Amino acid sequence: MFSCNNDDVEYEFVQVAVPELMSKSDFRKSVEITSPKNIEKAGKIYAYSNFIFVSDVNKGVHIIDNSNPRFPKAIKYLKIPGNEDISIKNNFLYADSATDLVVFDISDINAITQVERLEDVFDIYNTIRIPIEAQIADYANYDYEDDIIVGWTVKRERREKVDNSVLIDNAFDGIRAFANGAESNVGVGGSLARFQIVDNYLYTVGSHAMAIFNIQDLASPTLTNTQYAGWNIETMFQADDYLYLGSTNGMYIYSLNNPSSPEFVSEFVHWEGCDPVVVDGDYAYLTLRGGNLCGQQESVLEIIDISDKSNPVLAARHELENPYGLGIKDNLLFVCDGTAGLKLFNKTDPLKVKELKNIKNIQSKDVIPLQNSLLMIGDETLYQYEYLQNDVRLISSYSLN
Incomplete structure (x- = not known):
């Protein structure tokens, strides 16, 4: 629907995404460790020891005690605004929080502490994904230096029809993670993730950039390198000293011969798709x-x-x-x-x-x-299955809200 005024200027009704903003100073004070709560929008899953970690998209991480897979129980909630992914090694949990990397000591699951925060190590535009129903984004009141986008409000507005509107990229942006648990002291993530721990390095990937952290001192990681990774990267997987990056247009392969600076090897190109x-x-x-x-x-x-x-x-x-x-x-x-x-x-x-x-x-x-069971998430439910011969059987289904 659109109409024209007397000056022949065209107007149309569009879905406009307006960012919900928080000052960086307030944002960085907002991490909390609380009792369990219902999940608003379940994201990714991660397994470590007898615990399952479920992300609440852009809000934080729920911790579930899975000592008895038939009766999993929520025990803690980590409020981490702007969070998409986590990865864990030797009881240190690494989480993105919009532009920052936050580190938690989870050696005592009942007394979790934040031990480090590296500021401005991730691209601000790789934080919270714009709602899929939005047609344009309005950044008019957004201050890149002082603000953090913590959410979006979508409004239907009548606007002048222009050709240079801010277009929406709804690919799976953000620093998201994957860890395949090759070592017993490293957790296990799913295939949609973007973090990957290999030996003394944490690899993270956004839509275009890869950030590499040295985690030899687990409590005090350092940003070693940031490099171009490819176009519209969505996922990361590690196997046999190679990183495999899934993008909307292909798969990129990087060698880890030099772990602090992964080297591009090749690209497999396919049609556009998640x-x-x-x-x-x-x-x-x-x-x-x-x-x-x-x-x-x-x-x-x-x-x-x-x-x-x-x-x-x-x-x-x-x-x-x-x-x-x-x-x-x-x-x-x-x-x-x-x-x-x-x-x-x-x-x-x-x-x-x-x-x-x-x-x-x-x-x-x-x-x-996992070694002895299969975890699956979907429709705000966590499913667990035991392996059979060429089959699986349900152990439990756990509602996340």
């Missing part, structure tokens, strides 16, 4: 979710031959409905196919993956295949 990736041996498995803002093509599982890291090649493709995260346990590949449920594939022959089971009537977003 793209998490996991790796096992000579093959990378990635899902592409088409439709809406993720892309205009179909939704698929792609298997990439990465035996030659300098020349990744598409090896196979399997159609899906609306996939999100995925994970691997031995010869089983778990794919969260959104509203189509959780799908199990046999990947004994990666070129001919075979669907074994589709757990329907649930919404699935991401999985973490």
Whole structure:
């Protein structure tokens, strides 16, 4: 709908995202460690020791005691405004808080303490994602130097029709994390994450930049390097001294031969689509979710031959409905196919993956295949499954709100 005034200036009604602002000084004082509370919008999951950490998108992290997987219990809440991801090593928890990196000592889960905060190490524009329903963003009252964006309010407004409006990038921006738990003292994250701990380094990736932190002194990390990573990066996975970055347009491979400065090796290009990736041996498995803002093509599982890291090649493709995260346990590949449920594939022959089971009537977003059980999150519910022969069986489902 639009109308024209007498001067022939065109107007239209648009959905405008107006940032909710907080001063940086107040923002940095707002971290709290409190008793459990309901989750407003469940994000990613992370496992460490007998605990499961569930992010409350842009607000903080909920800690669940999973000593008894049949009866998980929420025990603590870390209020961390502007948070998207965490990663843990040796009882030190690293979390993004908008522009900052915050460190917590969780050695006593009942007496968690904040021990460090590195300020302005992340790009301000990689913090809180603009609501998907917004058409433009209004930054008129935003002061880059003094303000932090802690949320958005969407309003329908009549505005003059112009060509240079601020366009919205609704890719999965923000410093988000992934840790695959290669060491027993490092936690395990899901495939949608953006943090990754490898030895004495914490790697974080935003939409375009990678920030590398030296965490040899766990309580006092230092920013070692920030470098360009690629275009519209969404996820990070580590395997065999390589980083695999999933973007809306492809997969980037970086070598960790020089851990403080990852070296670009190659890029696999695909059509535009939301793209998490996991790796096992000579093959990378990635899902592409088409439709809406993720892309205009179909939704698929792609298997990439990465035996030659300098020349990744598409090896196979399997159609899906609306996939999100995925994970691997031995010869089983778990794919969260959104509203189509959780799908199990046999990947004994990666070129001919075979669907074994589709757990329907649930919404699935991401999985973490642990040694003895499978964690899955979807529709504000945490699911846990035990492994069977080419199958899984539900242990518990835990409502997060």
